[in-house]
Amino acid sequence: MTAMLRLDNISAGYGSFQALFDVSLTVDAGEAIAVIGPNGAGKTTLLRAISKLIPVTQGDLSMEGVRYNDIAAHEVISMGIAQVPEGRRLFPRLSVEENLRMGAFIPAARGHFDERLEFVYSLFPRMKERRLQLAGTMSGGEQQMCAIGRALMSGPKLLLLDEPSAGLAPVIVQSIFELVKRIRAEGYTVLIVEQNIQQVLKVVDRAYLLETGRIRMSGPAAELLASDEIRRAYLGIA
Amino acid sequence: MDQIFDIFFLEAVLNGLLLGGLLALLALGLNLVFGVIDVVWICYAELIMFGMYAIWWLHAQGGLPLWLAFPAGVLFVAVLGALLHHLVIRPVLSAEPINQMLVTGGVLFFLQALATVIFGVEFRNLGVRLPGVSFGEMNVSLARMIAFGVAVAAIGATYLFLSRTYLGTAIRAISQDRGIMPLMGVNPSKIYLTTSALGGAMAGLAACLLVLQYDVHPAIGLSFGPITFMICVLGGLGNLIGGFVAAFLFAQFISVGGFFFQLEWGYVLAFAFFIVMMFWKPEGILSKRR
Amino acid sequence: MNSRIVAFILFAAMLLVPLTGVGKYPLHLMVTGLLWAFIYTSWSIMGRLGLVSLGHGAFLGVGAYTVVLLWNLWGISPWIGTIAAVLITVVLAFIIGYPCFRFRIVGHYFALVTLALSEVVRLVIVGLREQTGGSLGITPKSALTDGVTASLSAMQFSSKVVWFYIMLACWVGALLVWRAVDRSMRRMALEAISEDEDAASSIGVDVNRTKMVITLISATMTCLGGVLYAQYQLYINPETVSGIGISLQMVFGVIAGGMFVMLGPTVGAVFLLVLSEGLRIFIGHDIHGLDTTIYGLMLILFIIYMPKGILGAALEKFGARAPGSR
Numbered sequence: 001m002t003a004m005l006r007l008d009n010i011s012a013g014y015g016s017f018q019a020l021f022d023v024s025l026t027v028d029a030g031e032a033i034a035v036i037g038p039n040g041a042g043k044t045t046l047l048r049a050i051s052k053l054i055p056v057t058q059g060d061l062s063m064e065g066v067r068y069n070d071i072a073a074h075e076v077i078s079m080g081i082a083q084v085p086e087g088r089r090l091f092p093r094l095s096v097e098e099n100l101r102m103g104a105f106i107p108a109a110r111g112h113f114d115e116r117l118e119f120v121y122s123l124f125p126r127m128k129e130r131r132l133q134l135a136g137t138m139s140g141g142e143q144q145m146c147a148i149g150r151a152l153m154s155g156p157k158l159l160l161l162d163e164p165s166a167g168l169a170p171v172i173v174q175s176i177f178e179l180v181k182r183i184r185a186e187g188y189t190v191l192i193v194e195q196n197i198q199q200v201l202k203v204v205d206r207a208y209l210l211e212t213g214r215i216r217m218s219g220p221a222a223e224l225l226a227s228d229e230i231r232r233a234y235l236g237i238a
Numbered sequence: 239m240d241q242i243f244d245i246f247f248l249e250a251v252l253n254g255l256l257l258g259g260l261l262a263l264l265a266l267g268l269n270l271v272f273g274v275i276d277v278v279w280i281c282y283a284e285l286i287m288f289g290m291y292a293i294w295w296l297h298a299q300g301g302l303p304l305w306l307a308f309p310a311g312v313l314f315v316a317v318l319g320a321l322l323h324h325l326v327i328r329p330v331l332s333a334e335p336i337n338q339m340l341v342t343g344g345v346l347f348f349l350q351a352l353a354t355v356i357f358g359v360e361f362r363n364l365g366v367r368l369p370g371v372s373f374g375e376m377n378v379s380l381a382r383m384i385a386f387g388v389a390v391a392a393i394g395a396t397y398l399f400l401s402r403t404y405l406g407t408a409i410r411a412i413s414q415d416r417g418i419m420p421l422m423g424v425n426p427s428k429i430y431l432t433t434s435a436l437g438g439a440m441a442g443l444a445a446c447l448l449v450l451q452y453d454v455h456p457a458i459g460l461s462f463g464p465i466t467f468m469i470c471v472l473g474g475l476g477n478l479i480g481g482f483v484a485a486f487l488f489a490q491f492i493s494v495g496g497f498f499f500q501l502e503w504g505y506v507l508a509f510a511f512f513i514v515m516m517f518w519k520p521e522g523i524l525s526k527r528r
Numbered sequence: 529m530n531s532r533i534v535a536f537i538l539f540a541a542m543l544l545v546p547l548t549g550v551g552k553y554p555l556h557l558m559v560t561g562l563l564w565a566f567i568y569t570s571w572s573i574m575g576r577l578g579l580v581s582l583g584h585g586a587f588l589g590v591g592a593y594t595v596v597l598l599w600n601l602w603g604i605s606p607w608i609g610t611i612a613a614v615l616i617t618v619v620l621a622f623i624i625g626y627p628c629f630r631f632r633i634v635g636h637y638f639a640l641v642t643l644a645l646s647e648v649v650r651l652v653i654v655g656l657r658e659q660t661g662g663s664l665g666i667t668p669k670s671a672l673t674d675g676v677t678a679s680l681s682a683m684q685f686s687s688k689v690v691w692f693y694i695m696l697a698c699w700v701g702a703l704l705v706w707r708a709v710d711r712s713m714r715r716m717a718l719e720a721i722s723e724d725e726d727a728a729s730s731i732g733v734d735v736n737r738t739k740m741v742i743t744l745i746s747a748t749m750t751c752l753g754g755v756l757y758a759q760y761q762l763y764i765n766p767e768t769v770s771g772i773g774i775s776l777q778m779v780f781g782v783i784a785g786g787m788f789v790m791l792g793p794t795v796g797a798v799f800l801l802v803l804s805e806g807l808r809i810f811i812g813h814d815i816h817g818l819d820t821t822i823y824g825l826m827l828i829l830f831i832i833y834m835p836k837g838i839l840g841a842a843l844e845k846f847g848a849r850a851p852g853s854r
Contacts, residue, residue: 051421073420083421091414094407102411105404106423154423278636280582280776329832335635336580340783341831343582343776348824354817456817464647464772467640475636502655509648516627516641 004029004189005050005081005158010059012049019045021213023059027158032180032190034200034221037210038234043193044086046210047162050191051083052076063158078106080157084164088147092136096127096146099135103153112155120149123182141172148179152188159183161192165199177203197234201225247497249376254493256378258486259386259393260447264466265473265481266393267440271319273476274413274433276335277327280342283463284349285322285438289315289445290454291353294362304366311449312442319438320431327434328427346459353456361453368450385447392443393482396436409433413476465492465505472512487511542696546689555688561801562695563756568781568793569702570749573709574742575779576787578634582775583624583642586649587617587747589770591754593653593660596668596764599682601659606668606683610755614748620645621747622740629736629743643772650771665765668758683759691760698756699794702749706790709742780827786837795839 003026010023019042027033035043048054050061052073061068063079071079082103090099100120104113121128124145130138135146144164151159161180165173173196180203184190194200201207201221209217209224217224224230268282279285293311296302302310326345330337368380400406408424409432419426452458469488473480488508495504546555571584594616595609604612624645628638654662671682678685685691758764767773777800785796803826807819834841 053417053420072425074423074425077421077423085418085421089415089418091411093414094411098407098411101404101407102422102424105408110404150422272636278640326828326832330835333835336639337783337831337835339582339636339639340776340779341828344780344824344828344831346772346776346824347827348821351817351820351824355821358816460647460772464644468644471637471640471644475640500655502651505651506648506655509644512644513623513627516631516633 003027004031004064005191006060006062006065007050008060008062010046010049010056010061012045012054012056014045014054018057019213020049023210023213023215025208025215025218027189027191029157029189030187031206032184032192032204034204034207035191035193035210036195036197036200036207036224036234039195040212041210042213043195043210044162045213047083047085047160047191047193050076050160051081077154077156078108080155081160082151082154082156082158083160084144084147084151084162086162086166088140088143090135090143090147090150092134094135095132096135096138097131099146099150100127100153103150106154109154113153116153116155120152123152123179124149140168141175144168144172144176145179148183152183156188158189158191161190163193163195165194165196173199197230198225245375247494249378250493250497251490252373252376252378253382254490255486256382256386257493258489259389260444261462261466261469261489262482262485263389263392263440263444263447264462265469265485266396266478267437267444268466268470269473269476269478269481270396270409270440271433271437272470273478274409275323275327275331275430276413277331277338278342278467278475279322279437280339280463280467281322281346281349281459282437282441282466283459283461284346284353285315285318285441286445286448286462287353287454287456287459288318288349289442290449290458291357291362293445293449294364294454295357298362298365308446311445312439315442315445316435316439319441320435322438323431323434328430350456350459357456359456361455363453364449366450379451381450385450388443388447392440396440405429405432409436465508468509468512472515546692552688555692557801557805559688559691559695559760561798562692562699563753563760564781564797564801565794566695566699566702566756567750567753568778568785568797569699569706569790570746570753571778572782572787572793573706573749574746575782577739577742579739579743580635580639580779581642581746582639582772582779583644583646584747584750584778585646585770585772585775586620586642587750588754588757588774588778589646589649589653589766590616590620591751592758592764592769593666593754595683595755596666596758597659600666600669605681606755606759607681610752613751613755617747617751618744620649621743625740625743626736629739643775646771646775650766653766653770660766663766665763665768667763670762683755684762695756695760698752703790703794705745705749709745710790780830782837783835784827784830784837786840786843789837789839789843792837792839796837799838 005027007023007025011018011020013019023046025033025035035046037043045054049056052061052068052071056069063081066079068076068079091102094102097117100117101113104110104116109116121131126142127146127149130142135143138146148161148164164176164180168176177199180190180192190204192200192204201224204221206219207221207224208215209230217227217229264282264286268279272278289311292314293307296307296310297304322342322345326341327338330341368384370377371380371383400410408419408422408429412419412424412426412429416426419429465488469484470481472488473482473484491508491511492504495507545558567588571581574581591610591613594613595606598604598609598612599606624641627633628641633641653660660666668684671679671684672686677687678690685694754769757769781796781800782793783796784799785794786792804819804823807822811819811822836844
């Protein structure tokens with residue numbers, strides 16, 4: 001079975017500084033995958049490489065069997081890969097609805113704008129209430145919802161989430177991961193990068209452990225959650 | 239006696255209003271480019287000057303009817319704007335901001351000199367005489383009124399474009415967060431080029447309106463270039479609304495000041511006002527771009 | 529040590545040049561070169577610390593027109609006129625500088641505000657057309673009648689040799705001021721300021737006062753340049769000594785030569801002079817404006833391809849890191 005997203009021996013970095021070494025992973029259609037690891041492990045770099053925001057120096061990126069190393073960054077979304085970047089990165093002086101409109105910028109998505117907008121508002125009723133509010137004036141949790149909604153507006157096949165829980169209060173974090181479950185139920189394939197190992201492993205099928213730019217472990221989520229190594233190093237359980 | 243004084247004063251105010259519309263259009267183009275690309279086109283007025291020459295050449299020399307020459311002029315300067323960005327500004331986008339300003343300063347020299355080479359230093363007139371219009375005792379030039387109307391319409395159209403279309407929203411978005419634009423499928427270089435063409439188009443439109451009222455010569459840019467910069471700074475560089483308001487304010491100073499004294503003193507007065515504002519409300523100048 | 533000896537030899541050579549019987553035209557070029565080197569160096573004292581002014585034409589114009597007007601209208605000696613010019617310059621520099629520094633108006637804004645200032649000075653000159661002759665320009669009344677070749681009180685000298693030594697002295701003075709500013713404690717503070725104002729403030733450096741002083745020095749020197757220009761050329765008009773054109777030219781000259789090196793502006797002045805004279809000679813007035821077109825084109829190319837300037841690029845190539853460059 002061909003994987004949806006496939007990374008083969010990816011190396012990437014920033015100029016002379018290499019952040020990813022020989023990283024391989026797959027995401028099958030309908031799956032929810034997590035990439036976990038400590039700060040500075042290269043998790044955000046990984047997502048940037050997938051979205052081609054940074055160049056890949058070695059290895060192959062393929063989506064649905066098609067190698068896409070050579071396309072431009074702004075063409076990645078047309079392959080069906082949408083990213084919710086770290087820190088939300090909403091356009092602060094655009095309204096909620098304008099942010100969502102930006103998500104539907106690609107020509108293929110414009111025709112479906114109205115129906116997708118309805119869908120996003122059904123997922124996030126609060127967004128509908130605040131549709132004309134400037135995005136920069138919302139709370140962290142609301143911004144996260146809006147950012148996820150914006151990514152959904154392009155009708156992606158694969159949704160990348162970069163540390164969706166970062167900087168949010170625990171109660172909000174709960175609701176974010178509930179959201180991820182709901183999105184999964186709608187049929188989206190999801191790749192989440194997270195530091196909050198406990199929460200994310202409860203929501204995904206499989207996970208990869210990324211440490212200092214290399215994949216150290218991988219397997220079903222339950223397995224990783226139960227593994228001694230993870231429990232000791234990251235969950236503070238002896 | 240008093241009544242006549244009032245009428246002429248009112249006429250000056252009215253002329254100031256009409257001038258304000260035109261200046262607001264100029265400010266809009268400059269602010270748009272700065273707000274999106276973070277570069278000040280020091281040669282902005284010279285682009286307009288070339289547009290004026292183009293229209294003059296097409297109509298007065300080439301016999302092309304005005305309703306064709308004007309759109310051609312707008313298109314011409316739009317292309318100039320895109321070329322300016324692509325050839326001159328793109329190579330220095332990663333350099334110091336002052337270099338970006340200076341390179342457009344170089345273009346200012348270049349365009350002025352080129353115009354001298356091609357067209358000579360004589361004043362060129364479009365040869366179109368539009369009548370004056372009377373409101374009671376006041377006389378206002380029709381050309382001015384048309385300019386005002388067109389400018390306001392263009393500003394309105396730009397507002398609608400920026401707020402209602404995908405491309406317009408992207409143009410507003412890119413100045414707020416350039417890094418994630420590719421994630422939305424937006425090519426930042428294309429947006430910059432489009433914005434430059436748009437800024438050029440506005441300059442081209444301004445050229446159409448100005449060539450109806452004034453003769454063109456290579457140094458004409460000096461007449462309204464610096465005042466446009468002052469307006470944009472006062473309204474907040476990149477602040478589209480601020481520039482709009484400041485334009486009308488300055489126009490009143492120029493018109494009314496020029497009414498009481500010679501023309502130059504109107505500008506000096508506007509600048510003095512600007513200095514006062516700088517001392518009094520510097521946040522107005524510092525307000526971040528929208 | 530070697531470079532010091534070379535510099536000394538070169539300087540001695542310069543001192544002796546006029547005595548070699550070189551012709552009037554070359555001498556004129558050298559005088560003009562030294563004058564612009566003086567003016568450009570004055571600008572760069574501000575420019576190299578991040579205070580990029582596009583309006584130094586204002587100070588140049590004030591210097592030139594104040595002395596000429598006071599002399600022509602009321603017979604006031606240019607020496608007194610210079611004092612008046614400097615006073616006006618200081619006031620103008622303060623009016624612009626104080627709010628800008630106090631409210632942290634920097635970068636684009638600062639540049640445009642200064643640009644506006646120079647334009648306003650130009651407009652005032654033109655507006656006072658009855659006194660100044662407007663765009664037609666003005667000439668100081670000659671004190672060199674009846675065979676008199678020099679008048680100290682009128683600051684007029686017919687001999688280019690005399691002017692050569694005057695300009696040479698002023699140029700050296702400018703370099704000394706440049707170096708003094710460079711070396712003073714403020715330099716360390718200001719490099720910190722240009723990196724991080726808040727950090728600099730926290731170590732007790734009065735950022736604004738320092739910026740203001742630098743601005744006043746630069747403006748005053750430029751004003752003096754204007755005085756020298758008027759007294760030497762004996763003809764000034766608003767476009768050549770004030771306004772955006774000359775202001776931009778000053779900046780270009782410094783950039784072309786190298787902003788962060790002491791002799792950079794001088795190299796720039798020489799380069800621009802050679803360029804404009806060369807173009808004028810070879811292309812000249814056959815096609816009016818062609819020389820300036822090429823001039824403008826070269827300036828664009830310079831900014832794009834040689835932003836460190838001639839001297840800066842040369843220094844880099846030969847290993848020495850241009851001091852103070854970021």
